[in-house]
Amino acid sequence: MKSLEQIENEIVSEFELFDEWSDKYQYIIELGQKLPPLGDKYKIEENKIKGCQSTVWLNSYEKDGRIFFEADSDSTFVKGEIALLIRALSGQKPEDIVKTELNFIDKIGLRQHIAVTRANGLANMIKQMKLYAVAFQKT
Amino acid sequence: MTAIESTLVKLSVDFDVQKIRKDFPVLAQKAYGKPLIYFDNAATSQKPQVVIDALVKYYSEYNANIHRGVHYLSGKASQAYDDVRKKVHEFIGSKVEQEIIFTRGTTEAINLIASSWGRKNIFEGDEIIISTMEHHSNIVPWQLLCEEKKAKLKVIPINDVGELLLDEFEKLISPKTKFIAIVHTSNSLGTINPVKKIISIAHKHNIPVLVDAAQAMAHEKINVMDLDCDFLAFSGHKMLGPTGVGVLYGKLSLLEAMPPYQGGGEMISSVSFEKTTYNEVPYKFEAGTPNVADVIAFGAAIDYWNTLDRKAIAEYEHELMSYASEKLKTIPGVRLIGTAKEKTSVVSFVIDELNTLDVGMYLDTLGVAVRTGHHCTEPVMSWFKIPGTIRVSFLFYNTKEEIDVMIDGVKKAAAFLKK
Numbered sequence: 001m002k003s004l005e006q007i008e009n010e011i012v013s014e015f016e017l018f019d020e021w022s023d024k025y026q027y028i029i030e031l032g033q034k035l036p037p038l039g040d041k042y043k044i045e046e047n048k049i050k051g052c053q054s055t056v057w058l059n060s061y062e063k064d065g066r067i068f069f070e071a072d073s074d075s076t077f078v079k080g081e082i083a084l085l086i087r088a089l090s091g092q093k094p095e096d097i098v099k100t101e102l103n104f105i106d107k108i109g110l111r112q113h114i115a116v117t118r119a120n121g122l123a124n125m126i127k128q129m130k131l132y133a134v135a136f137q138k139t
Numbered sequence: 140m141t142a143i144e145s146t147l148v149k150l151s152v153d154f155d156v157q158k159i160r161k162d163f164p165v166l167a168q169k170a171y172g173k174p175l176i177y178f179d180n181a182a183t184s185q186k187p188q189v190v191i192d193a194l195v196k197y198y199s200e201y202n203a204n205i206h207r208g209v210h211y212l213s214g215k216a217s218q219a220y221d222d223v224r225k226k227v228h229e230f231i232g233s234k235v236e237q238e239i240i241f242t243r244g245t246t247e248a249i250n251l252i253a254s255s256w257g258r259k260n261i262f263e264g265d266e267i268i269i270s271t272m273e274h275h276s277n278i279v280p281w282q283l284l285c286e287e288k289k290a291k292l293k294v295i296p297i298n299d300v301g302e303l304l305l306d307e308f309e310k311l312i313s314p315k316t317k318f319i320a321i322v323h324t325s326n327s328l329g330t331i332n333p334v335k336k337i338i339s340i341a342h343k344h345n346i347p348v349l350v351d352a353a354q355a356m357a358h359e360k361i362n363v364m365d366l367d368c369d370f371l372a373f374s375g376h377k378m379l380g381p382t383g384v385g386v387l388y389g390k391l392s393l394l395e396a397m398p399p400y401q402g403g404g405e406m407i408s409s410v411s412f413e414k415t416t417y418n419e420v421p422y423k424f425e426a427g428t429p430n431v432a433d434v435i436a437f438g439a440a441i442d443y444w445n446t447l448d449r450k451a452i453a454e455y456e457h458e459l460m461s462y463a464s465e466k467l468k469t470i471p472g473v474r475l476i477g478t479a480k481e482k483t484s485v486v487s488f489v490i491d492e493l494n495t496l497d498v499g500m501y502l503d504t505l506g507v508a509v510r511t512g513h514h515c516t517e518p519v520m521s522w523f524k525i526p527g528t529i530r531v532s533f534l535f536y537n538t539k540e541e542i543d544v545m546i547d548g549v550k551k552a553a554a555f556l557k558k
Contacts, residue, residue: 021171022504029497029556053496053512053527074526075494076556113500 001066004096007088008104015108024109025077032079035086038072049124054078056125060132066091067136069129081110081122089129097133102126154451160536162187162443173506176541181326181485181532182510183376184357186440190379193439197432205431206405206422220431223438224421230441231371232362233388240394240421241434244385245353246276248372249320251387251424252349253280255397256370257318263289265317270295270303270332271522272325275515277351281320291315297522301328301477309340316346323361324354327514327530328477329460329485331355338367347393353377357534358456358483360449363388379444380437383430394420401426452535456484459533459542466546472553476528487514487528490553495527501552502529507545 002010018024042059049056054075061068069090071082088104089097105111160166165185168175177185197219203212205220228236242248257280261267267281271294285292293316295308319341324331338348347369352361357378363371370393375384389397399406399417403426408416417423463486467473472491490498499511512527513520520527531545 020504025500025504026555054494075496077494077497077500 001091004088004092004100008102011084011088011104012107021109028080028084029076030080031083032073032076032081035072035079035083036070038070042070043072049128051078051122051124056082056122058125058128060129062094062136065093067094067097067133069132071125078122082125085122085126085129094133094137098130098137154448154455154535156455156536156538162189163536164188164191166536170506170508171504176505176507176537176544178531178533178537178541178545179508179510180357180534180537181354181377181514181530183382184379184534185536186381187379187443189443190381190436190439193436194381194432197435202432204428216431216435219435219438220429223434223441226438226441227386230444231386231388232364234364235391237420238363238388238391238394240387240389240424241429242372242385242387243383243430244374244376245351245372246385248370248385248387249277249349249351250280251400252320252370252372252389253284255400255424256347256393257281257284258288259396259398261285261288261290261317264315265290266293266311266313266315267291268293268295268308268311268316268319268321270308270321271297272301272303272328272330272332272516272519273320273322274326274351274353275517276353277320277322278518290317294518295321297330297519300479301325301330301519302479302481303330303332303337305333305336305340308337312340312344312346316344318349319346320349320351322351322354324352324358324483325477325516325519326354326485327487327516327519327528328479329482329487329532330477330479331359331481331483333481334368335366342367354483354485359453369393375433375437375440378440380440381433384433384437387424391420394424397424399423399426403427405429447535455535456533459537459539460484460486462539463531463533463542463545466542467549470546470550470553472557473549476523476525484533485530486532487530489525489528490549491557493553493556495529497556498529498549498552501556502545502548505544505548507541507548509545 038057043057047057047059049058054073056071056073056078058071069086073079073082163185201212201215203216205213205217224239225236227239233239242251261284267290269277269281281292293311296304298304321334321337323334334350341348349370350368352371352373355361356373369390371388373386376382406418406423406426408418464475467488474489476487476489495511499509502509510530514530
């Protein structure tokens with residue numbers, strides 16, 4: 001299992017291949033198109049994180065002291081962002097999820113696009129992932 | 140060449156868009172290295188250099204608090220501020236200058252009426268009429284008032300193309316109807332409503348009407364005496380002015396009978412712990428130090444409007460809207476939302492089931508700024524059974540060439556996102 005930091009570094013170097021925002025956008029859309037859909041039984045009200053322009057469904061579970069996430073959205077771009085977050089956070093230890101600042105988001109130039117969008121519900125998703133981690137830490 | 144293209148070519152002779160674009164420094168900006176194409180004018184317009192200069196000049200040369208200073212700068216600033224009230228009064232054709240109240244924007248103007256006029260005149264069981272296509276700013280203040288007063292909100296329905304059903308409106312009026320608040324031009328559909336007719340019907344029943352003219356001001360000349368509206372609200376920033384300044388127009392007799400909205404400096408005549416008396420209209424409604432700089436810069440925006448040929452502009456914008464609509468319609472999967480007969484230069488659309496945010500962000504990568512989502516009109520989206528639209532909104536400085544770039548982008552987005 002790679003550490004959160006290792007994965008973040010990998011993502012950052014992948015994005016270094018792209019100079020243009022349009023290339024990053026297309027890559028994120030491709031990631032979104034590849035993200036396996038979340039089963040309908042998880043697309044329920046309790047798992048819903050509503051943004052202004054898109055909805056995210058987030059399911060999480062704990063196994064052997066690690067937390068796993070799966071998620072979906074009605075926006076392909078947001079799904080692409082989800083794919084990155086899941087790659088970084090799913091399977092990590094609760095304490096690592098709680099303390100991470102997810103610096104890769106800044107480094108790959110996505111922060112600006114998350115701020116644009118109360119829109120995209122992603123900031124809320126990160127908050128929710130951390131809340132799960134805090135909850136699992138306590139139990 | 141289509142009929143639309145040939146009209147545009149003809150129009151460009153009468154209306155020199157390239158010349159006018161030079162007045163707006165932002166339009167020369169690049170977005171991600173590509174020429175910026177600004178199609179989010181319904182959210183806020185760009186500012187001509189004269190407006191920017193007015194702001195800088197105020198802060199560099201005569202910044203002072205107004206109406207109370209006894210010194211040179213204060214006198215100069217007060218004069219400039221008061222001059223803008225006169226300019227607005229002339230611009231919208233109010234009866235007297237005192238009918239112009241400066242607010243932070245349309246939203247605050249509507250809240251002022253709901254809070255001041257509403258609390259005094261609305262009682263349990265009364266009814267307020269709005270429409271399905273209101274911006275949230277012309278819904279929520281009335282909901283708050285209705286909740287507080289146990290009054291009822293009634294809503295004028297719309298048809299498939301996004302027009303108000305006037306017959307239904309008349310049916311909604313009852314002896315309990317005490318107020319009507321109606322949007323002049325819809326921000327999400329572009330529909331221009333027959334407000335003059337609505338006002339005349341309302342007045343037959345002695346019901347006062349507030350018109351939300353936020354989207355209207357930049358596209359047509361509004362005359363309040365001609366409309367005979369009782370209140371009119373609009374924002375400076377959507378009509379070339381700075382953010383943070385808006386206008387509430389009200390008929391003087393109505394304003395005089397209304398209690399103050401906020402308490403503080405400027406709005407008082409005299410204060411003692413036993414009894415405070417209030418300043419006269421409009422100052423009664425302008426508590427605290429006003430937004431002097433932005434009001435003065437807004438005055439520069441009005442001066443700028445007065446140099447433009449509004450009729451030629453309106454025709455040009457209409458051509459842009461028709462051109463974009465026709466082109467969009469030819470793209471497979473595109474459906475226009477809001478195709479009223481009377482429409483301003485706003486085009487809302489969806490592409491099959493594609494998420495509007497994904498499309499908007501794709502267009503952004505091309506340097507094209509559009510708005511996506513529900514545009515603060517969730518009831519409209521519910522009515523059309525869609526979560527949102529992609530909205531392009533034009534102003535006179537936009538061009539047909541820019542629309543071509545956007546159309547090409549929409550085609551590519553559709554192909555790319557449908558994979």
